[in-house]
Amino acid sequence: MAARLPSWAWVTGLTAGATAAVVALAIQANQAPQPTAAVARPGASASATPHATVSPKAPAAPALPDASGEGRRIVYSVAGKRVWLVDATGKPVRTFTVWPGTVDPQPGRYSVTLRTQSLKGSDGVEIEHVMYFTKVSGVNVAFSNALDGSSPPPANGQKRGGIRLHKEDGAALWSFGDQGTKVAVVN
Template sequence: MAARLPSWAWVTGLTAGATAAVVALAVQADHGPHPTAAVTRPSASATASPHATLTPREPSAPALPDESGEGRRIVYSLGEKRIWLVDATGKASRTFTVWPGTVSPQPGRYSIIKRTQSIQGSDGVQIEHIMYFTKVSGVNIAFSNALDGSSPPPANGQKLGGIRMHKEDGAALWAFGDQGTRVTVVK
């Protein structure tokens, strides 16, 4: 005759099985697509008018500049203070505004030459997602975002080449561009 399992053994076994199933589903969900929402945040200007991160799907998103190249690339407009992430088909998958430093690159074609996860910026702010693409008069020009998400303070005469962006935009740019990714700078 078979021995009967006590009820605590059944409960323990069912609980362990349910916990394992929940953990497996959580791991699968973490690797799947994540929903995103539009974020409204203050503009970098002195006015208090809010603006949202614009994507090409929104009718108010600025069009990708003419003569910005072809194929997969990062497009940076000096005049619009804006970046577009362009996929291999030539369509902008994301666009957002940035705060340029006091030293700007010349219009032209570059590529990401170095990536650094996080450091202290030359302005003393902890930054992350640093992607260097050129040097002007000894000043490194790179995309980055502040760890705390803040905009850069006034430069006080410093020569700064950091092109800062909001934290979530920095993460998107970091995921999009690797060493060698093309960068097109336009007026």
């Protein structure tokens, strides 16, 4: 009399076989040419080339200003309303636009003199990541960002030295610059 296999043995055998087949197909698929999605330009007709792709180029960030110093530093362009974070090799690692205050620092070399985690700005807005680096006519000049991420309101004729940043840029600047970090101000 022939012995019958229990049902669990059949199920285990079928599962093992199916798993081996799926693995073999996955390996085969991974080695095959990968499809490329075609992207059409708005208003353009379909391309005759089946695998044509269009990659939009991100606008190039403005170059680090000449004569902005050497080594690890923060560079602030008054006219460009832009900041660059520059590593020890002189390479910009991040750049971003800012909202300057009504009092501009003179071009020159400074350093971060004081860092304050958060406070209420002279315009009444709660700010964070405050990094002071100079004083102009009795007005402190500092980088900061609003806690809520907003841009500063118009100054209404008041003297303000706050250089406001977008929230994520404020966090990056705070991580980058300690007390004593060099700040180069250029036109």
